[in-house]
Amino acid sequence: MFLTTPSLQLDPLWQLSADYAADPRSARLNLIIGVYRDENGDCPTMPSVRVAEGRLVERAPSKEYIGLSGNLEFNSAMTQLILGDEELVSRATTVQTVAGTGALRLLAELMSATGPHRTVYLGTPAYVNHPAILRAARLNVVEYPVSRNGTIDAEAVLRVANSARAGDLILLQGCCHNPTGLSMPGWLWDELADVMARKGVIPFIDQAYFGLGDGLEEDLEGMRRMLRVVPEAIIAVSASKAWGLYSERTGCAIVITRDGAQGDYARGVMEFVARADYSQPPAHGALVVAEILNDRALRAQWRAELEQMRSRLTHLRNELADELIALPNGDAFAGLREQRGMFLRLPFDSAQMDALREQYGTYGIPSGRLSLAGVPASRIPELATAIASVGARVDMATSR
Ligand SMILES: Cc1ncc(COP(=O)(O)O)c(C=O)c1O
Structure with missing residues (x-):
């Protein structure tokens, strides 16, 4: 058969x-x-990416296997860029992934492996691939309408947070929601953070469009405010849009935990899942992004291009x-x-x-x-x- x-x-x-x-x-x-x-x-190809690629050609980095967690310099630079403050960075564990999609799937697998009965609340209309990714990881998906009259339905989001159980997840897009184009206002991130912290509900944040809404820092601000309040969170980061690296499949999964032991455990689970799937992420895009973020002048050039x-x-x-x-x-x-x-x-x-x-x-x-x-x-x-x-x-x- x-x-x-x-x-x-x-x-x-x-x-x-x-x-x-x-x-x-x-x-x-x-x-x-x-x-x-x-x-x-x-x-x-963005000019800053071309400069970084030129340098990589010169340097001809080895094609040796890069490890299950991927490029550690890239992981560290991305974590700092996305979280923006040392206290948050100190609570983060990051694994390089096969772009944003791979980060979503790896984090969904982590959640499924560590809490098989979790529900993920997903606002609709959703990014077309979200339901498929979550269900592929065997998570229970509950959809709710997230926009009304052309704006975010704050009441609906807060209602969902209030009704969720400890250990459940709410999937939130960091900014520029696909497909509605809406970004959550700061006050809603704050109110939601309070409810989720009180109830033990975990934010599952998808960051794919940072820098393309109101500005790089502005687009990340709501999420950062939430992360200062909640003890645990998971964040899928895509480098596809902000660096134009669509085909290079570049991104990372960030897990915010209460302590280092939980972070180590999360890394262990993600490496285990990755090992049986693609084993190790592709090298090139992460080398490019690390080259840009770790060079002051090139980083400034990239920011200007974004x-x-x-x-x-x-x-x-x-x-x-x-x-x-x-x-x-x-x-x-x-x-x-x-x-x-x-x-x-x-x-x-x-x-x-x-x-x-x-x-x-x-x-x-x-x-x-x-x-x-x-x-x-x-x-x-x-x-x-x-x-x-x-x-x-x-x-x-x-x-x-
Ligand atoms: C909301 C959202 N998340 C994640 C992704 C995945 O991006 P990629 O896998 O190309 O990095 C996309 C791509 O369109 C998206 O719109």
């Missing part, structure tokens, strides 16, 4: 990407996947909102200005997203998400016209 239960279903992203590749129309816009593109539609990407996204978003608001029915889209990061979430259902694709060659995903980072500025007016025509009777404030 071979391949007898073909019941698996891939998320819609990949089917749409295949449809896009097969679509012969010339003026199409591929806004399916969250990748930062320039005005020509290319996804260029800031440039962020301000271009803000500019594109505001341009689009301006164009839409000037069109008949455009007021319905005023809420787009409040969104942050790489994505744009339209108040569209899947039929309207089909219409956007079929009538205007604009490819997004059925939840209403478009990758703003893939729109050339010169095509904003055309995109606005397409959105306004498809959404002729949509009210942003009440539809989602």
Whole structure:
């Protein structure tokens, strides 16, 4: 017997990407996947990454196995960057992973191995891959609506925290929530931290878009405030977006524990899981990021490049909102200005997203998400016209 239960279903992203590749129309816009593109539609290597890669070519680091926890210099530099203060760093244990996805899976496995009956609360709409990753680690997933009227539903998040049991997890995106584009306000991080600390509920934080919302420090601030209050937390960090290292599969898993013994135990479990899966993470991306973060001038250059990407996204978003608001029915889209990061979430259902694709060659995903980072500025007016025509009777404030 071979391949007898073909019941698996891939998320819609990949089917749409295949449809896009097969679509012969010339003026199409591929806004399916969250990748930062320039005005020509290319996804260029960041200049700071090129400098680091040049140095690595010169130095020709050994290709020897790097160990189950990966590159220790990278782990240390990333932990300091993400946590930002020595007290938090002293409570952290970090393992290099196969990008953000690998970090999510490794941490989910850690949680499953150390608490088989845990529930993970997941706000919907969720990042398409979150449910699959959590379920693959055999965790019990409970979904709840996380946004209402185009904003984060704070009451819903707090209600979930109050109803969760000790040892349960709440999955929170650090900033620029995929797909809603919403970032949690500081006061909500604080209130949530108090409830979770009191109840022993563990934050499972996904940091994929730091630096692309309100600024690097600003995007990490809410999470850092929470971590100063809760005794334990797990954080999945992706280097894919902030360094443009999508294909290098670079990231890390950070575990915040009460004491060093718990940290050592967490590392042991993660190394055990990694050993039976991919054994050791790939070396190149972590070498690049460590080279950048550990060199003052190169780090400053990278920060400036990240800031440039962020301000271009803000500019594109505001341009689009301006164009839409000037069109008949455009007021319905005023809420787009409040969104942050790489994505744009339209108040569209899947039929309207089909219409956007079929009538205007604009490819997004059925939840209403478009990758703003893939729109050339010169095509904003055309995109606005397409959105306004498809959404002729949509009210942003009440539809989602
Ligand atoms: C919210 C979120 N988390 C994690 C990831 C995983 O990123 P990667 O595995 O490419 O680092 C993504 C990618 O789109 C994402 O949107």
